[in-house]
Amino acid sequence: MSLSQKTDILVIGSGNAGLSAALSAAQTNPTLKVTVIEKSPSSWAGGNTYFTAGAFRTVHNGLSDLLPLVNNTTPSQASRIDMDPYTESDFTADLQRMTGGRTDPALSKALVSDSRAAITWLASNGVRFQLSFNRQAYEVNGRIKFWGGLALKTEDGGKGLVEDELRAVRNAGVDVFFDTAATALVTDDSGAVVGVEVVNSAPVSKSRRTTIAASAVILAAGGFEANPQLRAQWLGPGWDAASVRGTPYNTGEMLKIACRDVSAKTAGNWSGCHSVAWDADAGAHSGNREISNQYTKSGYPLGIMVNRNGERFVDEGFDMRNYTYAMIGRRVLEQPGQVAFQIWDARTTGWLRDEEYRDEVVRRIEAGTIEELAGKCKEVGLVDTEAFVKTIREYNASVEGEEERKRWDPAVKDGLRTNGLAVAKSNWALPVDKAPFLAVKVTAGVTFTFGGLAVRPETAAVISETTNEEVPGLYCVGEMLGGIFYDNYPGGSGLTSGAVFGRRAGRAAAERAGSGRLGRL
Structure with a gap:
């Protein structure tokens, strides 16, 4: 399979957010060509998602509401579990409390209200969920007590989640290319994003530079947590000494490229992580x-x-x-x-x-x-x-x-x-x-940085700093999306955010690419 110079939707990044976006786009309009590119080699597939415990925070109505989603609970175990419902009000209050009230209200509302639907959608596409007995429950006096509003994880953690999502996108006809780094966004005279310049550094490619034309581009390339210079610059003194918990490939280039090439508006807590x-x-x-x-x-x-x-x-x-x-x-x-x-x-x-x-x-x-x-x-x-x-x-x-x-x-x-x-x-x-x-x-x-790009909550479309309007054809999800988390976050809400806004961005990108406004490639 060779890297094509044309696609309908191009997703940059192979983590949970990018794969969710690719899967959503492919399912919204199966006639479209959806392509994922990833800077890392295939041995580092999944970005930071691979290194997570696979926890997803979601609204639910208690144990009976979650049991149909999981594969690791026997009736005997279930009879000993104590699990309170976790309502939209609970999730919203946790976001407000963890961020000192600074979380963007529209973004956090979207995250909370779509959390359960996103989990159900992932499960329907083969993501294996389990109750998180080992991380979110203690056995006290014979009862298994779940705590902290968090109950779900994926089988085999982040590794299992990446395996399941890669399988799902490939089954949906999405092409995935590794060793392919984006170096610039290409725009037309109207300012719409119509392609991406890339460098393919796979051994057989000999660092081939090319441009991939696309009707829509979804940024899901992670934050700048693996870049010690940017950590010291944006997080503050001493942060260059921190250890990197996940992938070494999240070095912030796409954040800088989006600001440089389309004047993308920044948002969120750039000194937070x-x-x-x-x-x-x-x-x-x-x-x-x-x-x-x-x-x-x-x-x-x-x-x-x-x-x-x-x-x-x-x-x-x-x-x-x-x-x-x-x-x-x-x-x-x-x-x-x-x-x-x-x-x-x-x-x-x-x-x-x-x-x-x-x-x-x-x-x-x-x-x-x-x-x-x-x-x-x-x-x-x-x-x-x-x-x-x-x-x-x-x-x-x-x-x-x-x-x-x-x-x-x-x-x-x-x-x-x-x-x-x-x-x-x-x-x-x-x-x-x-x-x-x-x-x-x-x-x-x-783990990951909180500063990112400003987006429309409904579609995850990137906002222009110059016009304060959407940059046509450009979307942003995952760690690159700014405005939800400040200083702290409720555990498990990062993966949920990636799925929620990845799903929204995929739908919006497919609707744009399939609308005929730009013509089929």
Whole structure:
């Protein structure tokens, strides 16, 4: 299969948003030719989607509403599950709370109102959904309690999602080309986008430059999180030191190209990003496609975190984990050396997720006393062992008594808090005093950036900075779409956004390409 110089709809990017857009376009008008190009080689297919846990946040009416979508729940399990409905009001409130009220109202309304329809559509196209027992539920007193408004994930996480979506688009007749980077948008005299200049760097192509004519172009090329220069420029000082959690190919070119070639209007939180506590021993410049999301270290609400000076610096329990994990990396990055230590005792180590904390994926620092733990942490970067020990003792003295601790429940905000500390822990505050002890060294892992392009919510059409009107023939989805997330985000809403706006953009692009306004290619 060779790269054609003409197509009806050209999608740039092979992640969830781009593949959703391509599938939507192909299904809206099966007579159209839909093409996906991806800068990376096929071995990096899926962009950042591959590195996710595959979580999708969606409106639902409770367990019975989701059971028809999933393949991993037996009737016996279902009888023990507690799951509250998650309404449009709940989803909207979470978006408002996580973004400090700055989320674009029209975009967030579209995301929320279309979330369930998008999930059902993906499932109908072969995406395998499951209940997220391992990440979003705790078994407490024999009941499986889902928490944080998030219940669905895809089978095999991001890897499975990419496999399912690639299969779906190919079954729909979409051509997918790797090693093909867009270098410019081509416009006609009216300012409409009518093609894309590309460089095909596959071994057999010898870096062939060409122009692909298209009636509509959908940008889904990711943010700038893998570009240390742009991170330092746009996120701020120190961000060039962050580790890259996902693909190394999301380096921001398409954002700059869209602004340069069509004066695309920017929107959203350009100094904000999704950033997690990340294994300090992981590679700095890209994720590992085998280990993938398992380098995330999200067990901090069950214990405490200290910086290399032995000081606590964040309230580990101020909210449920899936409402805090996307901003906790920023707090780690702000610490000396951009590192921290997560710490637990025997009370809570059994609650840690095995996929993140087992020996095969993390260096476990284990000891029989706090003093011994401090000494072992010093071998890997802790500076002040005395402060480390003092911090833990002061924390232990601040937690509530034995009787109050009986209400500890990781599936709800239990209100078990510290008293008298400069940095409180607002929930799940148990003492760290029962041997053996465990520590893990973490750094900041950047996932995706929040700044992007302004779009029409109905169609994801890109807006011009010059005219404040749509740029004809150009759409934007996924990480490149700006205005939804600020500083933080509700876990699972990124993949849902990609599907919701990818689906809208695909429909709009197909309607434009099939309308006859530009003529068939």
